[in-house]
Amino acid sequence: MEFKLEAHRIVSISLGKIYNSRVQRGGIKLHKNLLVSLVLRSARQVYLSDPCPGLYLAGHPGTPAPPQQLGEPAAGPPAGWGEPPPPAARSAWPEPEPQPERPAVPEVLRTGDAETAAAVTGTGDALQGGEGEAAEAAWRRVEGPRETAAGGAGGPAGGSDVFPEGPRPARRPCGCPPGDEDTLSAAPRMDCCHTPRPAGDQPPATPPVCPRKRGAAGVGSGPAGCPAPGSTPLKKPRRNLEEQSGGAAVAAEEEEMETGNVANLISIFGSSFSGLLRKSPGGGREEAEGEETGPEATEPGQICCDKPVLRDINPWSTAIVAF
Amino acid sequence: MATLMATLQYIISTVEFNHSGELLATGDKGGRVVIFQQEQENKIQSHSRGEYNVYSTFQSHEPEFDYLKSLEIEEKINKIRWLPQKNAAQFLLSTNDKTIKLWKISERDKRPEGYNLKEEDGRYRDPTTVTTLRVPVFRPMDLMVEASPRRIFANAHTYHINSISINSDYETYLSADDLRINLWHLEITDRSFNIVDIKPANMEELTEVITAAEFHPNSCNTFVYSSSKGTIRLCDMRASALCDRHSKLFEEPEDPSNRSFFSEIISSISDVKFSHSGRYMMTRDYLSVKIWDLNMENRPVETYQVHEYLRSKLCSLYENDCIFDKFECCWNGSDSVVMTGSYNNFFRMFDRNTKRDITLEASRENNKPRTVLKPRKVCASGKRKKDEISVDSLDFNKKILHTAWHPKENIIAVATTNNLYIFQDKVN
Numbered sequence: 001m002e003f004k005l006e007a008h009r010i011v012s013i014s015l016g017k018i019y020n021s022r023v024q025r026g027g028i029k030l031h032k033n034l035l036v037s038l039v040l041r042s043a044r045q046v047y048l049s050d051p052c053p054g055l056y057l058a059g060h061p062g063t064p065a066p067p068q069q070l071g072e073p074a075a076g077p078p079a080g081w082g083e084p085p086p087p088a089a090r091s092a093w094p095e096p097e098p099q100p101e102r103p104a105v106p107e108v109l110r111t112g113d114a115e116t117a118a119a120v121t122g123t124g125d126a127l128q129g130g131e132g133e134a135a136e137a138a139w140r141r142v143e144g145p146r147e148t149a150a151g152g153a154g155g156p157a158g159g160s161d162v163f164p165e166g167p168r169p170a171r172r173p174c175g176c177p178p179g180d181e182d183t184l185s186a187a188p189r190m191d192c193c194h195t196p197r198p199a200g201d202q203p204p205a206t207p208p209v210c211p212r213k214r215g216a217a218g219v220g221s222g223p224a225g226c227p228a229p230g231s232t233p234l235k236k237p238r239r240n241l242e243e244q245s246g247g248a249a250v251a252a253e254e255e256e257m258e259t260g261n262v263a264n265l266i267s268i269f270g271s272s273f274s275g276l277l278r279k280s281p282g283g284g285r286e287e288a289e290g291e292e293t294g295p296e297a298t299e300p301g302q303i304c305c306d307k308p309v310l311r312d313i314n315p316w317s318t319a320i321v322a323f
Numbered sequence: 324m325a326t327l328m329a330t331l332q333y334i335i336s337t338v339e340f341n342h343s344g345e346l347l348a349t350g351d352k353g354g355r356v357v358i359f360q361q362e363q364e365n366k367i368q369s370h371s372r373g374e375y376n377v378y379s380t381f382q383s384h385e386p387e388f389d390y391l392k393s394l395e396i397e398e399k400i401n402k403i404r405w406l407p408q409k410n411a412a413q414f415l416l417s418t419n420d421k422t423i424k425l426w427k428i429s430e431r432d433k434r435p436e437g438y439n440l441k442e443e444d445g446r447y448r449d450p451t452t453v454t455t456l457r458v459p460v461f462r463p464m465d466l467m468v469e470a471s472p473r474r475i476f477a478n479a480h481t482y483h484i485n486s487i488s489i490n491s492d493y494e495t496y497l498s499a500d501d502l503r504i505n506l507w508h509l510e511i512t513d514r515s516f517n518i519v520d521i522k523p524a525n526m527e528e529l530t531e532v533i534t535a536a537e538f539h540p541n542s543c544n545t546f547v548y549s550s551s552k553g554t555i556r557l558c559d560m561r562a563s564a565l566c567d568r569h570s571k572l573f574e575e576p577e578d579p580s581n582r583s584f585f586s587e588i589i590s591s592i593s594d595v596k597f598s599h600s601g602r603y604m605m606t607r608d609y610l611s612v613k614i615w616d617l618n619m620e621n622r623p624v625e626t627y628q629v630h631e632y633l634r635s636k637l638c639s640l641y642e643n644d645c646i647f648d649k650f651e652c653c654w655n656g657s658d659s660v661v662m663t664g665s666y667n668n669f670f671r672m673f674d675r676n677t678k679r680d681i682t683l684e685a686s687r688e689n690n691k692p693r694t695v696l697k698p699r700k701v702c703a704s705g706k707r708k709k710d711e712i713s714v715d716s717l718d719f720n721k722k723i724l725h726t727a728w729h730p731k732e733n734i735i736a737v738a739t740t741n742n743l744y745i746f747q748d749k750v751n
Contacts, residue, residue, distance in 0.1 A: 006638075010584055013642055026397035026420060030482055030501040031532045031551055031591075032647050038587045039641065046584075 007047040014040040327375050327745040328687070331357060335738040337725055341405035341413065344729040347375060347736055348415060349743055350400025354384040356417055356470075358428065359745075375745050379428055381470040384419040396421050402487050404496070406509075414473070416496065420483040423498055425474035425509060433461040479505050479515045486536045492543040499536035499548060506560075518566050519548060519558065534592050534649075541601040549606060553577075553590035557617065573615050575622045585637040585646060593649035598658040599730070605661055607652040610634060612663050612673065627673040627680065630665050632703035632714045645719050653728045664723025667712065668739050669699060685723060685737045685744045696746065 014036050021028050021036075333353035340347050347359040360378035387396040397420055406414040412429040437459040440448055482500035489496040497518070498505050504519035519536075523529055531552040539545035544560045556569035577586065589609035597604045603624075606613050610631060613623035629650075633640060640646040645666070652663040664670045665682070673680045682699045702711040725738040733748035 007584075010638070010641070017644075025395055026399075027392075027394040027483070031485075031534065034529060034532055034551060035588045035591060035647065039584055042584050042587075 003046050007043040010043040011040055011047065014043065327359075327743070329357075329359070329377070329743045331355075331741055331743065334740050335725060335743060336399050336401060337403050338727045338736050338738050338743070339403045339405060339415075340727050340729055340736065341415075342407045342730060344731050344734065346378065346405070346413060347727070347745070348403045348405065348417075349736075349738065350383065350403050350417055352397075352399040354382055354386070354398030354400060354419065356381055356383045356400065356403065356415075356426070358468075359743075379468040379470055381426070383417045383424060383426065384422065387421075389421075401484060404487050404489050406489060407493055409493075416487050416489065418484050418487050418498065421477065421480055423476040423484070423487060423507075424472050425476075426470050427473045428468060428470045431467045431469060432463060432465075434464045435459040436462045474509065474512050476507055476512050476515070479507075482532075485534060486548075488537040488546065490538045490543050491541055495543075497536055497538060497546060499533050501532040504533065504536055504546075504548060504566075516564070518560060518564070520565065520567060535595045537595055537597055537604075539601055540597050540599060547595055547597070547604060549592035549595040551591040552587070553592055553608060555592065555595060555604070555606060555615065571617070571620050573620050573623075575613070581634070583637060585641055588641070588646050589637065594651040596652060596654060598654050599656065600658055603658065605652050605654065607650050607663055609646060609648075609650075612652055612661060614661070614675070625675060627661070627671075629663055629671055630701070632701055633666075636714070640719070643719065645722075648722055648724060650723075651725050653726055655728045655733070656731050660728075662726050662728060662735065664726055664737070666719050666722050667717040668721040668723060669701075670723045670726055670737055683746075685739050685742070685746075687742075 017036050018033060018040075021033055331349065331351050333351035333355065335349050335351050337350040338347070339349075345361050347361075349357050349359075351357070356379075357377060358379040359375040361375050362373035383400055384398040386398045388394070389396055399419055400417050401419060403415055403417045406416070408414075412427050415426050415428070417424055417426060436443065437457050439453055439456055439459075440450065442448060476498070480498065480500040480503070482502050484498055484500050486499040487496060488499075494510075495506055495508050498507065498515075499519075502520065502522040503517055505515040506518045507515045519533070521531070521533065531550045531554075534549050534551055536546060536548035539547070545557065546560070547555050547557045549555045553574065555573040557571040557573070558566035559570045560566060562568070562570065577590065592606045592608050594607040595604060602617060604615050604617065606615065606623075607629075610633060611629055612627045614625040614627075616624045637646060650664050652661060654661055659676055660672055660674050662670060662672045668685045669682050670685060671680060671682050682701070683696045684699050700708075700711045701717070702708065702713050704714075707713050721739060723737055723739055727736040729735070735746050737744045737746065
């Protein structure tokens with residue numbers, strides 16, 4: 001289970017790096033993006049091979065420490081559900097490995113988002129709304145680095161800008177009405193949150209509409225292009241982004257990562273994800289409907305790196321689109 | 324140790340001594356090259372080694388824009404390599420991501436005076452006022468060092484150039500980018516030969532890139548290149564025109580107990596350097612330095628851990644991008660000591676004979692001349708002794724990526740972010 005959280009987190013961070021690399025001066029660095037894509041692939045494999053796709057959502061304590069966390073002392077006793085974890089002490093080092101049950105919230109964070117997170121951390125009692133805000137804030141934090149990194153991302157992100165770990169697990173991403181908390185299972189929550197879309201739809205097809213509970217602090221720094229807090233915050237940015245280049249696919253899919261629906265996607269569309277599970281880079285292509293690949297393939301200029309990197313992304317984004 | 328500390332305007336991106344060690348060149352992120360020259364030894368104070376002073380500064384590369392690909396080409400100097408001196412002038416190659424330039428650095432300490440048709444300030448005289456003729460003579464002037472670009476080798480690389488290396492024939496050199504290596508003749512700029520090409524037919528199948536390449540110091544037909552997968556390939560140009568098939572493959576099997584998400588990243592080789600003798604080569608990956616005997620391909624003969632305490636921090640280092648830092652390494656003149664950089668402005672030296680190693684810090688506090696550098700120690704875990712530094716208090720923004728060792732003397736150049744330090748070992 002820790003593998004899955006860690007893998008999820010690493011996937012999110014990796015996608016953020018790939019996205020940031022597109023706006024870096026000097027063009028995309030093939031070497032770095034190749035390495036990031038390898039990490040992405042490893043994390044994805046771990047994520048998909050974990051035998052308990054739904055259990056991680058319930059956050060069972062006492063799960064064994066993953067072997068990947070080499071040398072890292074076992075995390076302290078996991079916080080119980082419903083308790084906001086104490087803000088991590090600020091240090092020169094970000095928490096190297098997440099605590100168990102801590103959500104896979106990426107820690108590629110900027111100081112500007114600290115307030116959002118802090119505010120989110122504070123809302124301990126209003127769990128439902130808090131989680132919705134937190135997940136959304138987490139999502140915005142993921143988006144945040146892309147904006148702030150324009151023109152020169154690459155400086156150490158974690159260094160001294162650590163702030164408290166994302167406080168909420170990804171299990172309640174869209175602020176679904178209470179009552180689900182104790183009945184989580186592998187069964188999809190899509191029926192409470194999402195309108196299923198036919199597989200292979202064009203990207204602008206009906207995106208999932210997730211009513212999100214908004215608190216005062218929940219909408220601090222939204223991504224560029226995101227409308228003012230409104231009723232369907234997911235809809236517009238997703239559509240706008242998806243119609244752009246492959247980077248948009250990354251954005252859309254990061255958002256989806258944070259909503260934690262990936263596990264559900266996998267369990268539902270088992271066979272459709274065989275492309276994801278294949279090791280070879282060419283695996284996902286056959287599964288893809290191709291609409292996501294169009295914009296990326298035709299984007300001019302960025303020839304050095306797109307394909308091997310997006311090779312890994314396409315199966316994800318296509319699957320999500322299909323869902 | 325006497326020290327020099329020079330602060331450059333931009334981040335230093337490469338450091339290289341010339342063949343005699345008299346000159347030290349630095350390249351920076353702003354495309355500039357600064358050359359330092361060692362003072363000639365003072366005969367009176369015979370044990371005072373020459374200090375290094377700024378000799379020449381010039382703008383080597385400018386930012387460019389590739390309109391076809393909508394890409395900006397950075398002016399950052401990736402590598403500088405000196406040519407051996409053949410006449411009074413010095414020559415060096417400097418490269419950014421796309422273009423290599425051959426620069427001539429020459430001194431001018433005399434100028435002609437006494438022209439018939441020109442005044443000393445350059446204005447032309449009225450010919451009718453000339454009544455006698457004289458022969459212009461050279462008179463001494465203040466030393467002026469001029470740098471002029473003599474060759475520009477452009478448009479041969481689709482990907483980012485990471486290495487240049489001059490052949491021992493002193494006529495040809497190689498340039499390597501992520502997927503290809505080209506062979507040039509120093510006199511010919513409009514064409515080069517491609518000698519290695521690892522670009523797959525389908526870019527989606529790309530699994531590794533070239534990270535560094537170097538010619539053998541003595542065999543003009545031999546070169547090596549390292550990859551992001553931790554392998555080194557030795558190629559012989561006599562075997563075929565395209566050296567895609569290696570003559571030797573150096574690879575150490577991975578230790579399965581160390582497997583993690585980041586195993587591949589930390590095994591990527593960031594630098595490869597032949598020993599002066601040509602018998603060994605050294606590779607640097609993220610956590611270690613390895614010495615390989617060219618006669619043994621299956622494992623290195625020596626491995627030195629640079630900062631093993633970082634192995635448990637790889638995830639954080641991945642997040643803050645430090646795991647992608649490309650550290651260089653270098654040999655001393657006699658191949659008995661190797662040096663590489665680390666974080667917190669630490670650099671490490673490993674003595675191959677005594678197996679002793681030392682960690683030193685390049686910082687302003689240590690910068691008084693004649694200060695002996697104090698060895699540092701990092702405490703990985705547990706109780707921290709006095710004077711030790713704990714891993715958590717290391718500053719990962721202060722990294723030493725570039726170091727160079729004088730080819731003959733115990734003088735080293737160490738580059739922190741913006742500062743260049745020169746340390747000399749006073750043997751007397």
